Amino acid sequence: MKLFKNVNFDKLKESLSKTRDKIVNRITETISGKVKIDSEILDEIEEILLTSDIGFDTSYQIIEDVKKRLTGEKDRGEAAIMNIVKDVIYDLLISGGSRDEYQPAIETKKPFVILVIGINGVGKTTTIGKLAHNFKSSGLKVIIGAGDTFRVAANEQLEVWAQRAGVEIVKKDKGSDPSSVAYETVQTAVKGNYDVVIIDTAGRLHTKHNLMEELKKINRVIQKVVPNAPHETFLVLDGATGQNAVAQAQEFSSSVPITGLVITKLDGTAKGGAVIQICAKQKQPVRFIGVGEDIQDLQTFSPREFVNALFD
Numbered sequence: 001m002k003l004f005k006n007v008n009f010d011k012l013k014e015s016l017s018k019t020r021d022k023i024v025n026r027i028t029e030t031i032s033g034k035v036k037i038d039s040e041i042l043d044e045i046e047e048i049l050l051t052s053d054i055g056f057d058t059s060y061q062i063i064e065d066v067k068k069r070l071t072g073e074k075d076r077g078e079a080a081i082m083n084i085v086k087d088v089i090y091d092l093l094i095s096g097g098s099r100d101e102y103q104p105a106i107e108t109k110k111p112f113v114i115l116v117i118g119i120n121g122v123g124k125t126t127t128i129g130k131l132a133h134n135f136k137s138s139g140l141k142v143i144i145g146a147g148d149t150f151r152v153a154a155n156e157q158l159e160v161w162a163q164r165a166g167v168e169i170v171k172k173d174k175g176s177d178p179s180s181v182a183y184e185t186v187q188t189a190v191k192g193n194y195d196v197v198i199i200d201t202a203g204r205l206h207t208k209h210n211l212m213e214e215l216k217k218i219n220r221v222i223q224k225v226v227p228n229a230p231h232e233t234f235l236v237l238d239g240a241t242g243q244n245a246v247a248q249a250q251e252f253s254s255s256v257p258i259t260g261l262v263i264t265k266l267d268g269t270a271k272g273g274a275v276i277q278i279c280a281k282q283k284q285p286v287r288f289i290g291v292g293e294d295i296q297d298l299q300t301f302s303p304r305e306f307v308n309a310l311f312d
């Protein structure tokens, strides 16, 4: 079975257009017409990277890598330089394990359990709706669990997504124990022969400590029903606030093992450079990116397509 691979190149290009202006077009302007690429121009490029949400460490790393590759390079024309920058950025994009050919290992694990975590407002629930739609469109039997029992109207929001995607949902009253929702969802999935389970979680509880303890408990409870689950734990990050991603990943990693990242809200932002920083700094691969609020606006993250869209 070939699972969904959602890469809409035109949509990706359109989403990254402001980021392209900010990074690639400015670098092109800097080097165009220059007789030789000297350290002054490299400093200017670094400055452009620094002001493009790529962060200090990653910008420095890019320039150092570009310098290294320039040493053995005879062709120092504009196109050649841009290709080097593109290659260096591509290498950073795959350094955390992100791969073009990623497919969730659904065929070998049934039910395949996905836990979705992240701070409030990053796009967890929306991502779950989009994921459910993708799995369902691939012909799979999907159920989602409304594990955010804290926020007002969280159930209703997830229910709307379940309806849109045409999938089942397990929910309980606001204030119920989230791990009991997770337990029931996974159990229903086992009994009902479901292929995929996706569990939503709260982005905020009374304290951060509570949230982390709650996630640990959800994890344990899921394992009581399906021993090696969750098979994926996706940390959702808001692409428009990419700078904090590293800190968020560290914090959540201390409660549950994260297997992959989802970066949302890349549409219309000039902050797509955050993806480069996240990939360079995180040990977890980026699996999906959000490029809009609609159900079809989740793409499989492909480092190759991403650099192509950025440099096209």
Ligand SMILES: Nc1nc2c(ncn2[C@@H]2O[C@H](COP(=O)(O)OP(=O)(O)OP(=O)(O)O)[C@@H](O)[C@H]2O)c(=O)[nH]1
Binding pocket: 118, 119, 120, 121, 122, 123, 124, 125, 126, 127, 148, 151, 154, 202, 203, 204, 264, 265, 266, 267, 289, 290, 291, 292, 293, 297
């Ligand atoms: N433009 C855009 N908006 C998005 C994307 N993903 C999510 N959003 C919007 O971000 C807002 C928050 O999304 P939610 O899915 O409710 O976020 P959440 O993480 O579940 O939030 P809490 O449940 O409060 O923790 C909503 O208005 C979404 O429509 C995206 O890829 N692009």
Ligand SMILES: [Mg+2]
Binding pocket: 124, 125, 126, 148, 154, 200, 201
């Ligand atoms: Mg939510």
